Amino acid sequence: MELQKFQYDNKIVKWFAYATMLWGIVGMVAGLLAAIQLFLPAANLDLPYTSFGRVRPVHTNAVIFAFVGNGIFMGVYYSLQRLLKARMFSDMLSKIHFWGWQLIIVLAAISLLLGKTTGKEYAELEWPIDILITLVWVVFGWNMFGTILKRRERHLYVAIWFYIGTFVTVAMLHIVNSIEIPVSFWKSYSWYAGVQDALVQWWYGHNAVAFFLTTPYLGLMYYFLPKAANRPVYSYRLSVIHFWSLIFIYIWAGPHHLLYTAVPDWAQSLGVVFSVMLIAPSWGGMINGLLTLRGAWDKVREDAVLKFLVVAVTAYGMATFEGPMLSLKSVSAISHYTDWIVAHVHVGALGWNGFMTFGILYWLIPKLFRTELYSKRMANWHFWIGTLGIVLYAIPMYWSGIMQSLMWKDFTPEGQLKWQFMDTVNVMIPFYITRAIGGALFLTGAIMMVYNLIKTIKIGNFLANEDAEAPALEKTFAKHGKEHWHRIIERKPVQMMIVSLVVVMIGGIIEFVPTFLVKSNIPTIAQVKPYTPLELQGRDIYIREGCYTCHSQMIRPFRSETSRYGEYSKAGEFVYDHPFQWGSKRTGPDLARIGGKYPDSWHYSHMLDPTSMSPGSIMPAYPWLFDDQVDVSSTVAKIKAMKRLGVPYPEGYEKIAASEMEKQAKGIAANLEKDGMKTKSDREIVALIAYLQRMGTDIKKTATDTTKK
Amino acid sequence: MSVIFILILASLTIAVGFLVAFIWSVKTNQFEDDYTPSIRILFENEVKQVDEPIKDKNR
Numbered sequence: 065m066e067l068q069k070f071q072y073d074n075k076i077v078k079w080f081a082y083a084t085m086l087w088g089i090v091g092m093v094a095g096l097l098a099a100i101q102l103f104l105p106a107a108n109l110d111l112p113y114t115s116f117g118r119v120r121p122v123h124t125n126a127v128i129f130a131f132v133g134n135g136i137f138m139g140v141y142y143s144l145q146r147l148l149k150a151r152m153f154s155d156m157l158s159k160i161h162f163w164g165w166q167l168i169i170v171l172a173a174i175s176l177l178l179g180k181t182t183g184k185e186y187a188e189l190e191w192p193i194d195i196l197i198t199l200v201w202v203v204f205g206w207n208m209f210g211t212i213l214k215r216r217e218r219h220l221y222v223a224i225w226f227y228i229g230t231f232v233t234v235a236m237l238h239i240v241n242s243i244e245i246p247v248s249f250w251k252s253y254s255w256y257a258g259v260q261d262a263l264v265q266w267w268y269g270h271n272a273v274a275f276f277l278t279t280p281y282l283g284l285m286y287y288f289l290p291k292a293a294n295r296p297v298y299s300y301r302l303s304v305i306h307f308w309s310l311i312f313i314y315i316w317a318g319p320h321h322l323l324y325t326a327v328p329d330w331a332q333s334l335g336v337v338f339s340v341m342l343i344a345p346s347w348g349g350m351i352n353g354l355l356t357l358r359g360a361w362d363k364v365r366e367d368a369v370l371k372f373l374v375v376a377v378t379a380y381g382m383a384t385f386e387g388p389m390l391s392l393k394s395v396s397a398i399s400h401y402t403d404w405i406v407a408h409v410h411v412g413a414l415g416w417n418g419f420m421t422f423g424i425l426y427w428l429i430p431k432l433f434r435t436e437l438y439s440k441r442m443a444n445w446h447f448w449i450g451t452l453g454i455v456l457y458a459i460p461m462y463w464s465g466i467m468q469s470l471m472w473k474d475f476t477p478e479g480q481l482k483w484q485f486m487d488t489v490n491v492m493i494p495f496y497i498t499r500a501i502g503g504a505l506f507l508t509g510a511i512m513m514v515y516n517l518i519k520t521i522k523i524g525n526f527l528a529n530e531d532a533e534a535p536a537l538e539k540t541f542a543k544h545g546k547e548h549w550h551r552i553i554e555r556k557p558v559q560m561m562i563v564s565l566v567v568v569m570i571g572g573i574i575e576f577v578p579t580f581l582v583k584s585n586i587p588t589i590a591q592v593k594p595y596t597p598l599e600l601q602g603r604d605i606y607i608r609e610g611c612y613t614c615h616s617q618m619i620r621p622f623r624s625e626t627s628r629y630g631e632y633s634k635a636g637e638f639v640y641d642h643p644f645q646w647g648s649k650r651t652g653p654d655l656a657r658i659g660g661k662y663p664d665s666w667h668y669s670h671m672l673d674p675t676s677m678s679p680g681s682i683m684p685a686y687p688w689l690f691d692d693q694v695d696v697s698s699t700v701a702k703i704k705a706m707k708r709l710g711v712p713y714p715e716g717y718e719k720i721a722a723s724e725m726e727k728q729a730k731g732i733a734a735n736l737e738k739d740g741m742k743t744k745s746d747r748e749i750v751a752l753i754a755y756l757q758r759m760g761t762d763i764k765k766t767a768t769d770t771t772k773k
Numbered sequence: 774m775s776v777i778f779i780l781i782l783a784s785l786t787i788a789v790g791f792l793v794a795f796i797w798s799v800k801t802n803q804f805e806d807d808y809t810p811s812i813r814i815l816f817e818n819e820v821k822q823v824d825e826p827i828k829d830k831n832r
């Protein structure tokens with residue numbers, strides 16, 4: 065057995081570490097800006113680019129794909145090489161991966177600020193960027209599997225399984241969810257519509273959380289926690305079970321984001337069952353992480369790295385306990401659409417992802433630069449400030465979330481809704497302010513970390529290529545040792561495979577059969593018609609401005625919602641919605657049946673200055689909609705794209721679309737003029753009003769029509 | 774609701790893929806030893822560094 069000499073590539077790790085720090089700060093600044101705008105709308109500077117509906121997607125994309133994304137790659141490139149006793153497969157691929165990912169981030173930031181968005185949460189990026197993501201992701205996988213193939217260590221440590229799971233699943237999710245039909249270079253429509261789009265989106269959305277924010281970080285936990293504590297993981301076997309059970313359960317939990325919506329009941333129930341099951345492996349993993357520190361708690365008291373990791377693992381435990389609870393229909397009835405979800409998100413995001421990343425950076429940078437951390441004291445201060453930040457973020461959001469939900473559902477003894485929607489917004493303000501303070505503290509801590517690490521880098525001595533040696537991999541397999549549970553599986557591989565397939569098939573059949581029996585789960589409603597060209601353009605403005613980040617379009621079948629918003633939403637109403645715009649947060653009221661509720665002039669004034677129509681509103685103003693003209697030239701392409709997606713516009717409709725559009729716009733302008741509001745009919749506001757006035761009215765037509773008959 | 778087929782198909786593909794990976798890993802004795810791997814990662818055979826008189830300090 066010859067001893068082979070090779071070198072670890074530390075440079076790529078360093079680059080990803082720098083990118084993690086940079087984008088972490090950028091993403092959190094965007095988050096803070098969004099947080100401030102929720103109690104001080106003027107903080108958007110009345111610019112389209114910094115309006116809440118655009119800043120929020122910038123925040124979510126930046127923290128998830130730029131901050132956490134680079135953090136994942138940093139940890140993977142460091143640990144993978146050492147676990148496999150091999151340099152990364154190709155330095156060139158590493159470089160392409162790094163610069164490709166940064167390019168994606170920059171393009172994403174610019175395009176989102178410009179309002180180029182698909183309108184699907186966490187998948188907002190337009191199709192050219194989607195393609196770029198796919199390519200760079202493939203480069204990452206190629207590099208990773210290449211390294212695995214040339215490894216010098218036969219056993220794949222459990223962390224590597226988590227990385228593989230992440231790679232494979234994210235690739236599939238991204239591709240399936242991003243199927244869209246381009247209209248122009250920066251505009252596309254989702255291939256799916258309405259309920260179908262919602263299902264795909266939350267199948268993706270949930271798994272984006274599961275396979276971007278969770279599994280890769282679990283891999284990092286299983287490597288960096290033992291390394292930092294210098295102790296083996298409490299139970300290696302438990303960690304293996306943790307991986308395999310997560311991977312088989314996670315993919316089915318998506319519908320828990322759509323409880324009580326127009327998604328078929330059985331799909332909802334299925335999502336609930338799998339979500340509840342998730343608590344077992346998740347808590348197994350958390351306990352495994354915490355018990356790794358048994359007998360080392362004295363170290364935790366001194367070592368900032370361990371402190372960060374302990375809180376991170378604890379936050380993972382909290383989020384994964386809470387998640388299954390939020391998946392219960394009765395809890396979701398209260399929590400969905402509220403700040404409670406935002407609290408849940410940030411316990412995971414700030415605690416688990418944030419603190420894990422900080423801990424790893426504090427451990428890794430001194431190692432790469434062969435020195436001690438510049439200031440341990442400052443790191444400890446960061447820990448306490450960050451923890452306080454999380455507390456001040458989470459507690460107000462739990463409080464306000466539950467309070468708002470209860471107010472929404474409150475009736476007077478006479479059976480009237482007790483609170484106007486605006487009442488429930490006004491009481492939110494103190495909580496939003498406290499949350500912003502918490503966020504500011506968390507950000508302050510992160511800035512202290514960056515300072516501390518820059519100082520460390522300055523005194524350190526970076527080692528770009530670290531020498532290592534290991535024997536080449538033998539071709540023979542290891543001897544058969546003691547008997548274990550899995551030895552039984554091993555002895556009967558074929559039988560085992562059949563049994564497993566049957567198990568998986570049963571799961572599949574349970575989902576298939578109802579679909580076969582019921583010819584279609586989407587009842588078509590004859591009165592639901594495609595959008596007119598003007599409404600379609602208005603809808604695209606709605607998407608561009610990110611209205612869905614604050615408004616839902618999905619009335620759940622509760623008395624409190626039907627008496628506030630009208631008839632509950634039916635699946636058949638959304639069949640022409642490419643993409644769906646149900647939303648996941650009700651910072652403002654639901655808009656599914658806004659059509660016809662107010663006169664055109666109300667919307668006109670409201671979009672110009674929301675407080676003029678609802679005093680105290682925190683909705684931003686949209687003055688640019690009154691100056692900018694609708695891009696008429698895109699209408700034909702849009703109608704054509706819709707037709708290709710199966711929207712039944714009459715034959716040759718695209719030819720008359722422009723004149724139809726003008727006719728409808730003139731009507732609205734005339735209507736506005738009657739109320740003393742002068743506007744040209746080609747302005748964006750006119751198109752937006754057309755869309756708003758259409759929303760949810762189709763089935764009302766049925767009602768009035770039948771009464772007339 | 775036809776999209777559910779796509780989702781189930783995609784999910785099943787992943788599930789079956791990992792099932793195969795699982796069977797492979799068990800068959801190749803990946804989990805034969807469920808203790809040493811956890812210890813092994815703690816040791817890095819530190820090799821005396823002789824290369825480049827590291828100037829590559831910042832960036």
Ligand code: HEM
Pocket residue numbers: 092093095096097098099100120123124127128132405406409410413414417418499500502503504506507613648649651
């Ligand atoms: C300085 C720290 C942060 C602040 C002040 C902040 C603030 C915010 C705000 C104001 C929102 C919008 C909530 C709403 O619409 O009501 C939000 C959403 C979100 N943030 Fe953060 N955030 C911070 C850090 C992070 C980090 C580090 C992550 C992820 C790793 C993250 C992930 C998210 C996600 C996923 C959402 C969307 C939640 C949903 O749709 O329910 N945030 N954040």
Ligand code: HEM
Pocket residue numbers: 185273277278317320321322339340342343346380383384385386387388389390391396399400401405408409412413416417648
């Ligand atoms: C067992 C684990 C988990 C389960 C079953 C779970 C379940 C849920 C549920 C039911 C929702 C609410 C959907 C809604 O009503 O709108 C949700 C939202 C969310 N969770 Fe979790 N969760 C888990 C763990 C985590 C972890 C560890 C993180 C983060 C690191 C996380 C991040 C999120 C995000 C970002 C959302 C917001 C999605 C949105 O509406 O935009 N979850 N989760």
